[in-house]
Amino acid sequence: MIDVCLLGTGGMMPMPFRWLTSLLVRYNGKQILVDCGEGTQITLRKRGFSSNPIDVMLFTHYHADHISGLPGMLLSMANSERTEPVLMVGPRGLERVVNSLRVIAPGLPFQIEFRELSEPEESFTLPGEKDFLIRAFKVQHSVPCYGYAMELSRTGRFQVEKAEALGLEKPLWGRLQKGETIRLEDGRVITPDQVLGETRKGLKLAYVTDTRPCEAIVRAAEGADLMICEGMYGDESKHVDAVQKKHMTFREAAKLAAAAQPEQMWLTHYSPSLLRPEEFMDPVREIFPNAYAGKDGKTTTLRFLED
Amino acid sequence: MIDVCLLGTGGMMPMPFRWLTSLLVRYNGKQILVDCGEGTQITLRKRGFSSNPIDVMLFTHYHADHISGLPGMLLSMANSERTEPVLMVGPRGLERVVNSLRVIAPGLPFQIEFRELSEPEESFTLPGEKDFLIRAFKVQHSVPCYGYAMELSRTGRFQVEKAEALGLEKPLWGRLQKGETIRLEDGRVITPDQVLGETRKGLKLAYVTDTRPCEAIVRAAEGADLMICEGMYGDESKHVDAVQKKHMTFREAAKLAAAAQPEQMWLTHYSPSLLRPEEFMDPVREIFPNAYAGKDGKTTTLRFLED
Numbered sequence: 001m002i003d004v005c006l007l008g009t010g011g012m013m014p015m016p017f018r019w020l021t022s023l024l025v026r027y028n029g030k031q032i033l034v035d036c037g038e039g040t041q042i043t044l045r046k047r048g049f050s051s052n053p054i055d056v057m058l059f060t061h062y063h064a065d066h067i068s069g070l071p072g073m074l075l076s077m078a079n080s081e082r083t084e085p086v087l088m089v090g091p092r093g094l095e096r097v098v099n100s101l102r103v104i105a106p107g108l109p110f111q112i113e114f115r116e117l118s119e120p121e122e123s124f125t126l127p128g129e130k131d132f133l134i135r136a137f138k139v140q141h142s143v144p145c146y147g148y149a150m151e152l153s154r155t156g157r158f159q160v161e162k163a164e165a166l167g168l169e170k171p172l173w174g175r176l177q178k179g180e181t182i183r184l185e186d187g188r189v190i191t192p193d194q195v196l197g198e199t200r201k202g203l204k205l206a207y208v209t210d211t212r213p214c215e216a217i218v219r220a221a222e223g224a225d226l227m228i229c230e231g232m233y234g235d236e237s238k239h240v241d242a243v244q245k246k247h248m249t250f251r252e253a254a255k256l257a258a259a260a261q262p263e264q265m266w267l268t269h270y271s272p273s274l275l276r277p278e279e280f281m282d283p284v285r286e287i288f289p290n291a292y293a294g295k296d297g298k299t300t301t302l303r304f305l306e307d
Numbered sequence: 308m309i310d311v312c313l314l315g316t317g318g319m320m321p322m323p324f325r326w327l328t329s330l331l332v333r334y335n336g337k338q339i340l341v342d343c344g345e346g347t348q349i350t351l352r353k354r355g356f357s358s359n360p361i362d363v364m365l366f367t368h369y370h371a372d373h374i375s376g377l378p379g380m381l382l383s384m385a386n387s388e389r390t391e392p393v394l395m396v397g398p399r400g401l402e403r404v405v406n407s408l409r410v411i412a413p414g415l416p417f418q419i420e421f422r423e424l425s426e427p428e429e430s431f432t433l434p435g436e437k438d439f440l441i442r443a444f445k446v447q448h449s450v451p452c453y454g455y456a457m458e459l460s461r462t463g464r465f466q467v468e469k470a471e472a473l474g475l476e477k478p479l480w481g482r483l484q485k486g487e488t489i490r491l492e493d494g495r496v497i498t499p500d501q502v503l504g505e506t507r508k509g510l511k512l513a514y515v516t517d518t519r520p521c522e523a524i525v526r527a528a529e530g531a532d533l534m535i536c537e538g539m540y541g542d543e544s545k546h547v548d549a550v551q552k553k554h555m556t557f558r559e560a561a562k563l564a565a566a567a568q569p570e571q572m573w574l575t576h577y578s579p580s581l582l583r584p585e586e587f588m589d590p591v592r593e594i595f596p597n598a599y600a601g602k603d604g605k606t607t608t609l610r611f612l613e614d
Contacts, residue, residue: 013383014346016353038379039321039346046323064378064411072345072375076320100410103403104371 002027002152002203002302004226007043009277009294011209011232011247011269012065019043019296020065021209021269023228025150027132032056034148034207040069041076047297052080056126058134059090060209061145062097070098071105078108085111087127089136091144092116117146120216126150130179131202137220139211142246147208149220154304155179156197163195203302206262209269212243213252221260225302228294229253231267234280238271247271250280254287266294309334309459309510309609311533314350316584316601318516318539318554318576319372326350326603327372328516328576330535332457334439339363341455341514347376348383354604359387363433365441366397367516368452369404377405378412385415392418394434396443398451399423424453427523433457437486438509444527446518449553454515456527461611462486463504470502510609513569516576519550520559528567532609535601536560538574541587545578557587561594573601 003026008019020037024044031054033040041051051073060066077086088094095114102108115124117136126132135149158177168190172182182190206221209230221227232247233239242249250267257265265288270277277293284291292298310333315326327344331351338361340347348358358380367373384393395401402421409415422431424443433439442456465484475497479489489497513528516537528534539554540546549556557574564572572595577584584600591598599605 013379013386014349016349038376039349042321042323042346062411064382067411068376068379069345071371072320075371079320097410100407103407104369104374 001304002150002205004205004228004300004302005047005049006228006266006268006294006296006298007040007047008037008296009268009270009298010065010272011230012272014039014065015272018270020069021230022069023207024049025205027126027152028129029053030055030126030129032058032126032134032150034058035060035066035209036069036073037065038068041073043296047299050080051076052082054086055084056087056089056134058136058148059088059094060147061091061141061143062093063143063210066210067097067101071101074102074105074108077110078105082110085113087113087115089115089124089134090117091146092118135220137216139208139216140214140246141210141212145210147206147211147217147220149204149206149224151205152203154200154202155192156199159195159197166190166194168195201305203304204262205302206260210247212246213248213256217256218260221256221262221265224260224262225264226300227257227260227262227265228268229256229265230269231277231284232269232271232274234270234274234277236283250277250284251287254284254291257288257291262290264290264292266292266298268294308611309457309512311512311535311607311609312354312356313535313573313575313601313603313605314347314354315344315603316575316577316605317372317579318537319579321346321372322579325577327376328537329376330514331356332512334433334459335436336360337362337433337436339365339433339441339457341365342367342373342516343376343380344372345375348380350603354606357387358383359389361393362391363394363396363441365443365455366395366401367454368398368448368450369400370450370517373517374404374408378408381409381412381415384417385412389417392420394420394422396422396431396441397424398453399425400451442527444523446515446523447521447553448517448519452517454513454518454524454527456514456531457512459510461507461509462499463506466502466504473497473501475502508612510611511569512609513567517554519553520555520563524563525567528563528569528572531567531569532571533607534564534567534569534572535575536563536572537576538584538591539576539578539581541577541581541584543590557584557591558594561591561598564595564598569597571597571599573599573605575601 005024007022010018023034025032133151136146204224206224231250231253312331314329317325330341332339440458443453511531513531538557538560
């Protein structure tokens with residue numbers, strides 16, 4: 001299962017009533033933070049999370065509202081005595097931007113590993129979790145900007161009758177289920193597919209902010225359990241601003257969801273001028289019924305289907 | 308009169324229940340901000356202030372909790388369409404630190420003027436206000452760090468009888484009171500001291516954080532209307548930490564106040580571990596009775612004495 005917490009839902013500038021947009025994803029004891037604007041460490045603490053075990057930081061782009069909280073976050077991680085390395089991922093320029101911000105966070109007791117994105121789409125696994133794929137996809141903002149899809153794959157069900165037919169002892173079952181290939185003493189090599197049924201539906205989360213609508217978003221959110229999508233403006237009269245500033249209206253986000261058909265969509269990254277996003281949701285739900293106005297702290301757990 | 312608002316009272320890291328230490332001072336339509344840690348722009352907005360008219364930013368030093376909110380603040384000032392220059396003052400290295408942080412706030416519609424401090428004490432007036440003196444004084448922290456005293460001087464009372472004896476027409480009175488020297492049509496030169504009584508008591512505010520106790524603090528706070536002073540630790544058992552980390556306990560701050568005799572003292576810059584500063588105030592008030600545990604948003608107006 002994957003825990004998801006939308007730490008903040010504001011765009012552009014942090015407000016007293018709304019933190020900047022940021023997402024915390026937790027899987028198997030690991031934590032992934034997507035973006036880190038001013039105040040993210042506070043909202044993280046407010047929700048009861050620690051900044052120590054953040055293993056991966058994904059950055060969509062380097063506008064201040066998405067990274068201005070980084071120096072403080074790094075120092076808080078240092079203060080909580082973190083020593084394990086942190087992987088940072090973002091568009092080209094990441095290392096330069098981070099090192100420049102680190103003028104006020106120079107000495108850290110942990111290493112930072114950088115992965116700079118330049119291709120339209122790049123994939124990598126969550127360190128130590130080969131079944132958890134992170135896929136970065138380029139979107140259309142005023143500066144290079146990426147969305148992220150996270151996909152947890154699920155092997156097929158273990159077929160006891162096949163394992164028994166192969167004469168495999170029980171201690172080997174778990175290893176095969178985890179994907180290990182096993183060489184038996186009699187010389188036979190048993191691969192997982194010999195004892196597993198068809199691959200089952202996994203979990204998928206798609207996250208995208210700061211972009212105009214584009215095809216890459218639909219592909220990334222196709223069949224997702226949860227699509228988190230920017231909606232800078234609720235009022236359709238702000239469409240001109242959305243086009244000019246390379247953002248989206250709620251209706252534009254809804255159309256993407258209608259095309260991608262995720263289980264549900266949460267909106268986020270609201271303009272400071274948008275005080276009550278909920279008021280603009282009726283027309284959104286006409287286009288895509290399972291849409292919700294995200295709010296600070298909105299949380300869910302994505303679980304495998306019972307089978 | 309001078310309006311003072313203690314925007315935050317936390318040290319080291321911002322907490323969900325306490326913003327980082329920062330002070331807003333307002334005088335005659337001008338605003339001075341002392342330090343700008345992560346979240347300062349939020350607490351400023353929360354108190355109903357705008358970030359647009361911040362004319363001067365004074366930095367005590369460049370530990371992250373005192374400057375990490377700067378890039379976001381600058382962008383908010385830009386978004387509120389500020390075009391007037393901003394004066395920034397702080398220890399040596401200011402321009403380098405600010406420019407490094409500006410990697411995420413590159414284009415601004417206003418100029419930044421830098422004044423870097425290197426002497427043990429330096430004075431300058433608030434731009435456009437010759438009666439408002441800002442005095443920076445070096446304190447004792449782990450890195451170069453300054454406290455700030457702000458002094459508003461007050462001319463003597465206007466002596467109507469002297470003005471009349473000199474045969475001055477009424478329209479000239481106000482100009483003399485504002486400090487202007489006037490040349491009359493008959494050739495006489497009238498200076499303000501010819502029509503003003505003795506200089507009256509002005510206003511004084513002293514602000515100091517991130518330091519061990521030192522004589523410079525006492526001098527700066529001597530006879531101040533308000534002394535705002537760091538108290539990192541309430542519990543005297545933390546004295547060892549205070550010495551090691553170059554901070555102060557509440558009692559140490561109280562002793563400085565007892566020596567300087569300001570009208571009142573507010574404590575600030577509490578350790579994240581210090582949850583209820585008020586609980587430690589009894590022994591502080593034994594040393595200096597008019598002491599208060601500052602809290603976020605604590606506000607006062609310093610006024611000239613009636614006379």
